[in-house]
Amino acid sequence: MxxxxxxxxxxxxxxxxxxxxVITTLVIALLGGAVLFLPSLMDMSEYLPVPSKNGETKVEEETEEEVTLDYYICDENQLIPESLITEIFGEGTYQYVEEDKIKEAIETEEIKAGFVIRSLDEMDYYVLNKGMMDMESQMMESALVTAGQIDYCKKHNLEYEELSSVYNKEITVNEEILGKDTESNFWYCYAFEILVFMMIVLYGQMIATSVxxxxxxxxxxxxxxxxxxxxxxxxxVIAGAIASVMQVGIVLVCILGSYQLNREAWGGSLDMIFNIPAEVLVTFGFFGLGGFLFYAFLHGAMGALVSKTEDISKAISGLMLVIMVVYMLSLTQLSNVDGIIIKVLSFLPVSSYSAMFARIAMGSVSMVEVIISGVILIVSIIGAGxxxxxxxxxxxxRYGNPIKITNLLKEMKNDK
Amino acid sequence: MKLEVRNVRKSFAGKEVLHGINFQVESGTALGLLGRNGAGKTTTMRIIMDVFKADSGEILLDGKPFEPSKQRIGYMPEERGLYPKRIVLEQMIYLARLRGMSKTEAEKSSKKWLQRLEVEEYANRKLETLSKGNQQKVQLAATLVSEPDIVILDEPFSGLDPVNSQILKDVVRELIEEGRLVIFSSHQMSYVEEFCEDIVVINHGNVVLNGSLKDIKKEYGKNRITVSFDDYTVEKSKAVIQEKFGDFVAITGEKKEEVILELQEGKTKSDVMEAMLKEHLSIATFGNYAPSLNEIFVMKAGDE
Structure with a gap:
């Protein structure tokens, strides 16, 4: 000892x-802290979703945007009322044309998109390149649905506005969360997952290099x-881990402290990331740091397999693969924290640092499960060491080429 | 304190490199471990230090299994290695404390050895800023900082200039006088001859010569004499001896101006002297042949 x-x-x-x-730690901590002071020092309401410095609520200035003709519509039977089209697409953005003009106008990029309304149940949609966020088709679809409803009401002698108000009734919801609020915990949980992943990757390499x-x-x-x-x-390894945790800790304390001091100036808009409950921090402290230590020992061992620092990345490539798979699995399972995959991951020492942490922060987990996972993690850390x-x-x-782990294990077995 | 290496064998990748090494050394004496490059000297030292495990055989200290971690040992490996970017004094204190010294003792001892090896002015400098020779001296200081009872030095003189070699020689002599057990390897036979009472010559993983240097020299000089004649070159001396004294001696070599001769069976030195005087030869030198360690080494290990 x-x-x-x-x-x-x-x-x-x-x-x-x-x-x-030392310099990197101080610069990141001071910069991170300083940025969070900005809304207290100057009026940032123009760029960020924060209250204005003089307390006035910023009124969005209506800027007159230039209206451009973007859509051609062919609705020979006038199935959709024009008022509905104007309401959805805006005044002056569309023009009714003959069907044969649409394709050519799109190909020459005269307009963005075109529609041919065949019936209340069918339409053709024309566009040159369909983007990821393309909404035009859905907008016209909703216009057709509404037109269909209006038509039905007319035919059956019903009042459309009256029916519409019944179907789209506004409900007052009084919410009281007795368990965990996944929605509000999601972002800092996500942030912590990334933080531990970065610590393992960045500092793990640093520890391997030191060996x-x-x-x-x-x-x-x-x-x-x-x-x-x-x-x-x-x-x-533990010296490397302490140094890493100190570096990350100093940066976190500066950022979280700065935010708490300036929370009012931010109008609580970053609460979802920076206003972290104490029990979540404690959980992160145990599982996050435990997982980091587990991987730190494995990185140290991998560092001993090579004799040149340039060979380290080759030696830790297998370990990196495991880390990446765990990271991807954990992130994809954050939206299903009570699923079987994350439950299994939460007991494995390679993944409990993120999976158990996510389950505690956002899902339902019993104390017995937490203790079992914690014990497995502690035993695994000692085993890895x-x-x-x-x-x-x-x-x-053993100098020269990197030693293959399989050869080393064979020798270890023969030595016994 | 007596350290014994008994029948040590070691293989690497299925090839046996040590084929049963045996020797022993006691406190207050120095053992010279000699051998050509790759003979097995460093592997033997590493097995003593438990860096490598022997396949078979044993290392005993006073008859009990030797555990390096339980002894105060100063080991200077062939591959010199300290922390190049750390302060000299700081890493010496660290190593002394790792070997069981208190902080105060470690500091005192570090300063003492840096001073003894005449590198105290570099105590607060980073190792990498020192010359190779001074780094070598710091390495030796770091080896001796824990005041070890057993000192194992692998090629301690390599890389040292004559002045620094003299300092090291003095230090090794002091260690022997203080009753420490010293094992060292070297290619420089003159250093081995200066300190070592006993030598072990290893060749291709076998001990080919082992024992007291004095006895070995005596044994190798037995029945051999050296002769030179006034105004004769070595070649002429050899021709005369061959022609006139072939019944008494056989020529085995030459050393500077002298011819080395081996007595024929049943002949004595007096017989040879008498025969030479009868021929009215002007004898310049006539004496017992004392082979140098270098000659013995070449004889035993120079097989290729």
Missing amino acids: KKFLLVLGFELKEYMRNKAF TTEKSNRSIEVLVTSTTPTSLLFGK WIGALIYRMGTL
Whole structure:
């Protein structure tokens, strides 16, 4: 334990003395904090959804937009009342034409789109390139539906406005959430998932590099003959983890603190990301950091497989694949936090950091499940550290090409 | 304290590189581990230090299994390695503490060894800013910082200029005088001859010579003499000996102006001297042949 603490202190000091590390931390923290002070210092209501600085509610100025002719409509039987078309597409944006003019006008990009109304149940829609956000077809469809309803009312001697008000009745909803509000928790949950993913990827590589450096500068032989590989690997990895958490922590404290100080100026518009409940932070602290530590040990072990820092990315590629798959699965399952996939993921040490965290923040999970997942994670962290130390020891003095993990495992088995 | 290496064998990728290494060394003496490049010296040292596990055989200290982690050992590997970007004093203190010293002891000892090796002015500099020779001295200081009872040095003289070599020689001599157990490997035979009472020559993973340097030299000089004649070149001396004293001696080599001779069976040095005097030859030198370690080494390991 004493030697582990010695290694930890020595390695940690290296990070704290690293000017690039310190400067990056301070710059990001100060910039992040400063940006959140802006609405308090100047009127940002023109650019951001925040109240104006003098307390006046900004009235959107009606700007006169130039009306352009965008649509040709062929409605020979006048099935849709023109008032309805004007209401939906706007005055002056359309023109009634013969059917044969439509295609040519679109091909010469004279207009955006064209419609031929065949009946109340059928229409043709013409467009040159259909965009992702193309709404014109749906707009005309809704006009046809309304025209159909009006026609039906006429034929059956019914009052359209009266029926419409019954069908589209406004309801007052008094909402009281007794469990969790997935909608409001979603964004910071999403943000934390990305944060842990980034920590694992960025700092994992940093930890692997710190282990490989000892092989490349050949100090490893002196070290492994001076203390145990377990003390060395645990000391190095945990020092890297502490430094990473400190860096992220300082940035987070600055940003969250700044937001709390300026929350009123922001009108609470970023609450969905920055106003995080304490229990969510505690959960994130345990599962997020636990998962990070688990991967940190695995990165440390992978770093011991190579002797040149340029080979690190090759050594950690398998690990990166697992991280990416877990990340993709977790994000896609955020909208279904009580599904079977996320339930399974929440017990696996490779994915519980995000899956269990998401389930706690947004879904239904019992305390027993949380404890079981937590225990699995802790045991896995220790296991990863132990295996990492064995690999570190076996990888000592293996220079040249990266060592294949399968060969190393075989040798470890033979050595027993 | 007696360290014994018994029948140690080691293979890499199915090829045996050590075929049963045996030797022993005691406190207050230095053992020179000699051998050509790739002979197995470094592997033997690494097995002693538990960097590699032996396939078979054992390492004993005073008759009990040797556990490096439980002893104060100073090990300087062939691949020099400290932290190039860290302060010299800081990493020495770190290594001393890893080997069990308190912070105060470590600091005191670090300063002492830096001073002894004449690199104290670099204590607060980053290692990478030092010259190669000074880095080598810092490495030695880091090896000795924990005041080890057992010192294992792999090629300690490589990369040192004559002045720094002298400092290192003095330090090694002091270590022996202080009763520490020293094992070191070197290609420079003169250093081995200076310190070592015992030598082990390893060739292709086998111990080909092992024992007291004095006895080995005596054994290799046995029945051999060196002779030179006034005003004779070595070639002329050889021709005369061949022609006139073939019944007494056989020529085995030459050393500077002298011819090395081996006595024929049943002949003595006196017989040779008498025969030469009878021929009225003007003898310049006549004496016992004392082979240098270098010559013995070439004889035993220079097989290719």
